[in-house]
Amino acid sequence: MKLPPLSLYVHLPWCVRKCPYCDFNSHAAKDELPADEYVEALLTDLEQDLPLVWGRTVHSIFFGGGTPSLFNARQIETLLSGFRGLLPVSPAAEVTLEANPGTTEHDGFSSYRDAGVNRISLGAQTFSDEQLNVLGRIHGRAEIHRAVESIRAAGIDNFNIDLMYALPGQSVNGAVQDVKEAIACAPSHISHYQLTIEPNTAFHVNPPQLPDDEIAWDMQLECAKVMAKATYEQYEISAWARAGYQCRHNLNYWRYGDYIGIGAGAHGKITLPSEQAIRRRVRHKHPLTWMKQVVDGESIIEDRVLGERERIFEFFLNQLRLRDGIRKSQFSARTGMAWSEVSGQVEEALAKGLLNDDGDLLKASELGWRFNNEIQAIFLP
Numbered sequence: 001m002k003l004p005p006l007s008l009y010v011h012l013p014w015c016v017r018k019c020p021y022c023d024f025n026s027h028a029a030k031d032e033l034p035a036d037e038y039v040e041a042l043l044t045d046l047e048q049d050l051p052l053v054w055g056r057t058v059h060s061i062f063f064g065g066g067t068p069s070l071f072n073a074r075q076i077e078t079l080l081s082g083f084r085g086l087l088p089v090s091p092a093a094e095v096t097l098e099a100n101p102g103t104t105e106h107d108g109f110s111s112y113r114d115a116g117v118n119r120i121s122l123g124a125q126t127f128s129d130e131q132l133n134v135l136g137r138i139h140g141r142a143e144i145h146r147a148v149e150s151i152r153a154a155g156i157d158n159f160n161i162d163l164m165y166a167l168p169g170q171s172v173n174g175a176v177q178d179v180k181e182a183i184a185c186a187p188s189h190i191s192h193y194q195l196t197i198e199p200n201t202a203f204h205v206n207p208p209q210l211p212d213d214e215i216a217w218d219m220q221l222e223c224a225k226v227m228a229k230a231t232y233e234q235y236e237i238s239a240w241a242r243a244g245y246q247c248r249h250n251l252n253y254w255r256y257g258d259y260i261g262i263g264a265g266a267h268g269k270i271t272l273p274s275e276q277a278i279r280r281r282v283r284h285k286h287p288l289t290w291m292k293q294v295v296d297g298e299s300i301i302e303d304r305v306l307g308e309r310e311r312i313f314e315f316f317l318n319q320l321r322l323r324d325g326i327r328k329s330q331f332s333a334r335t336g337m338a339w340s341e342v343s344g345q346v347e348e349a350l351a352k353g354l355l356n357d358d359g360d361l362l363k364a365s366e367l368g369w370r371f372n373n374e375i376q377a378i379f380l381p
Helices: 035-052 071-085 109-115 129-134 141-151 172-184 211-228 248-254 287-295 309-321 328-335 341-350 366-370 372-378
Strands: 008-013 058-065 089-101 119-125 160-165 187-196 233-236 239-241 258-264 265-271 277-283 300-305 356-357 361-364
Touching: 008 248, 035 058, 035 071, 035 265, 035 277, 035 361, 058 071, 058 172, 058 248, 071 089, 071 109, 071 211, 089 248, 089 366, 119 141, 141 160, 172 211, 172 287, 172 361, 172 372, 187 211, 211 233, 233 248, 248 258, 258 277, 265 341, 309 328, 309 372, 341 356, 361 366, 366 372
Parallel strands: 008 058, 008 258, 058 089, 089 119, 119 160, 160 187
Antiparallel strands: 187 239, 233 239, 258 265, 265 277, 277 300, 356 361
16 A cells, blocks of 8 residues: 545535535535634644644645635635645645635635635536526526636636536526536536435425436536537546646545545545555534534544455545546555455456456446446445
8 A cells, every 4th residue: 555645625614505405514604604713723623634644745725615715815825824834735736716606706816816726616507597596506697707707817727617417497408508608618627417316405305306317318418529529528427627627636536545634524535554544534514513623632523444345445436437447556556455356346347348448447338437336336345
């Protein structure tokens, strides 16, 4: 087992309003945010994880939520300066801030750029005002375009637009029009994922009528054609990018790299080669509880070493999301296991026509790409 690259995920859990489809650890901000106190707690939280990562360099930082753009640029700058004071951060680190079009008036994107952010992920979801209303979003189509103009005016050329498809009442043509309008904004990256109904959401209690699986597949295919024609390359199930603009932070997840997760409900994965072990750590979910617990060094609610079968499953679960496939040469280094431990399962997937063997890479066939869950099931513990 060898050390993989290390990333840092920072969870900023508040949003203006909880969307009915959202199952993330996010909380509607009913009162003024305790933002400065939360920032201080984040730095304390990171400091408590340092013994697990002494001397390791962070290659990407991702501010996720919630709606991180509810925090102002000064607070983001305080965090980035604090991170660099606690552990090595690569000068070329990718630093992403998630932002929603309805909350970008807090600070201009030029202020976030000056604070050290060099990549924006904009949660558009759709350009249809009618569907934005159904999805419970607080912005409209006009706000999306204003946010894009603001990003460009700030000189940030590396930005992502989040889009969902298979929305309530959406047609194939409607999904394609969303993609075309996103492309017209000239982002470097497009995240394009299917709306699904998750437990513990308002949509799960009162589910809307969604397009059936065949229509959703047609949407995926037609949208893929449009993005490919516009020189966006699909490198992951839900991610498309222009050359050189793949999301390095997310790639580290999918290649089974390491990451520290700080903030309410954040997850972390740390490789410990000296122990031939991988540890997973999870924080308290509620932000106010987490803030109290972190002061006492008790913010962790789960801290465990992964078993061998879990490591195998996680490795394949993540790398199967990548269009260029599973790297055989990374398996032992990332899991501490011999390839012979999975050769039988790999042969099963090959025999079913779900995978193709391409030297060091195992690539999903077109059948396997459509039925990715079928391959994942083969590697379940």
